[in-house]
Amino acid sequence: MLTLGLSSEPLRKGATGSHLQKFTVRPESVEVVEGGDVLLTCVVENQQGKAQWTKDGFALVRRGGGAGEHHLAITGATLTEDGEYQCQVGPTSVSPPIWAAANVTVILPPSGVSIVGWGDGAQVEVLAGTSLNLDCEVLGGRPAPRVAWMRGGAPLPPELQDDSTRVSSEPRRWDTRSRLTVNTLPADDGVPYTCRALHPTLASPATLIPNAPSQPSPMEATVTLSVLRESPGATNHHRLHPGRGGRGGGAAHHHLYLQGGNPRPWVLWYRNGNLLDDTTTTSSFLSSSSDGGQEEVGVAKVVVNAHELVLTPQEDTALLECRVSNDLLKEPLVANVTLTVYYAPASVSIRGPAQVGAGDTLNLTCETSDSNPPASITWTLQGEVVENSKSVVAKDGAGGWVTSSRVSQRVDSAAVSPLRVECRALNPAVEQVIRRTTTITVTRPAGPPVFQD
Structure with missing residues (x-):
């Protein structure tokens, strides 16, 4: 008007x-x-x-x-x-x-902004190491709109983009098209790329033209890259190493952390070739990297399979294997460990006579159930350590070691009956003592008759 x-x-x-x-x-x-x-x-x-x-x-x-x-x-x-x-x-x-x-x-403000071929917020899958063209269109502005690109919220240098302007289908307006070429790296996985329209009508309140009606600001479109790579990034194993042992009855915690890998990898634990655990989860942690002397701190995602294995004698010499695979790997990545479990014998037994004559020789044998490593045996007779015992160690069919010890001891003619005999088995790795005690009756021949008043 x-x-x-x-x-x-x-x-x-x-x-x-x-x-x-x-x-x-x-x-x-x-x-x-x-x-x-x-x-x-x-x-x-x-x-x-x-x-x-x-x-x-x-x-x-x-x-x-x-x-x-x-x-x-x-x-x-x-x-x-x-x-x-x-x-x-x-x-x-x-x-x-x-x-x-x-x-x-x-x-007039632009009528819209879009990244060609993708909806706002879309995820764009691309192989690591390939070149990706992102085309942004800002339509219907007067004067012709301009374009700014951002990576992860940080502005990108204008020289990385190629812009062109054409007459819009709407009267007395112009469209702008901008192409950004991204040479994708694993570090681009999960990173948003944003195209923002620049125009006087979309400026901040401090620079708006006086008396102009309020306008939405900013006007932008964003896609997030999903960088596909066959191998996960850094791995971190927490596990029992070959030759190291855990105590029986305890628990061994086996963790495999995989940073990266896209598509998301599967992390599976196997025991002696049989599937043990397939509970793969994703978590995040703070990470830092240095580029040109400047340290950048961000949040990195990792894929984790944390398996807790109860250590029993049956787990000794078991082969624990972790396999990592995704849709791009031809063969799974494999790491393995052979478990060594230390455990004491579950029991000891004493074999020998229930009675012995005074002055005779007492022969006894003490034998352990399987243990790892082999247990050592100590004898006591009436609380005194017997020094002349002989021990033999043999491999048990279950995988552990059996220790047997033989002792020969002359029984004093004045020995008190019954005799208290104890066999002690000690596993030096777990410092656990297993005991077995028995009593033996000492017999004597009848003496000469004695007349009593």
Whole structure:
């Protein structure tokens, strides 16, 4: 809508020398966001001719001669108000015509932004080491919009993008297309790439054109890369090493951490070739990297299979194997360990006579059940350690070791009956003692008869 400001009554006096009609305030060119308001000012001194405003050479409003202000107000500007405006004052017999021009440029925000072929927030799968073209279109802006690219929220250098502008299908507007070429690395996995439209109508509140209606800011589209690679990144094994042992009855914690790997790898534990655990989970941790002397801290994702294995004698010499695979691996990655479990004998037994004659030799044998490593045997007779025992160690069919010990001891003729005998088995690796105690009756021949009163 156009409105002409009021003028004062004309002055009827001659115009010579310094009294010629002239502009003291000229209209100035201005940009306005569609829907905004504009005021073009025009002040004439010593006005004598008739004043009028024109747009692109066509008269808008005509007023009589006189000295005064001639202001043109535009409210709710649309594209029809875009053009060149002139404040004109006609000639008289004593004064030539004068005019002053200004341009009104109506600017319009882009109608949309998109990354071609992908919806906003889409995940783009790409093989590591390949080149990926991301094309961004910003449509329908006036003037032509510009484009900025960001990686993970950080601006990318403009020289990495190739931009072009074309006339839009919408009248008096322009479209901009920008191509960003990404040479994908494993570090790009999970990283968002954002295309942001740059335009005066989308500026921050501090730089918006005065009197422009509020506009959404920013206008952008984002995709997230999913970088496919056949091998996981750094691995970290926490496990029992070959030759190291755990105590029987305890638990061994076996963890395999895999940083990276895309598609997401599967982590499986096997025991002697049989599937043991397939509970693969994903977790995150803080990671840091150094590039050119600057350290960057971020969140890294890892795939984890944490298996807890209860250690029993049956786990001794078991082959524990971890296999890692994904859809791109031809063969799984494999790591394995042979378990060594230390355990004490579950029991000991004593073989020998239940009675022995005074003065005779007592022969006893003590034998352990299987243990690892072999147990050592100690004898005591009536609480005193017997020194002349002999031990033999043999491999047990179950995989452990059996220790047997034989002792021969002459029974004193004055020995107290019964004799208390103890066999002690000690596993030095687990410091656990297993005991077995027995009693043996000492017999004596009858003595000479004794007469009693």
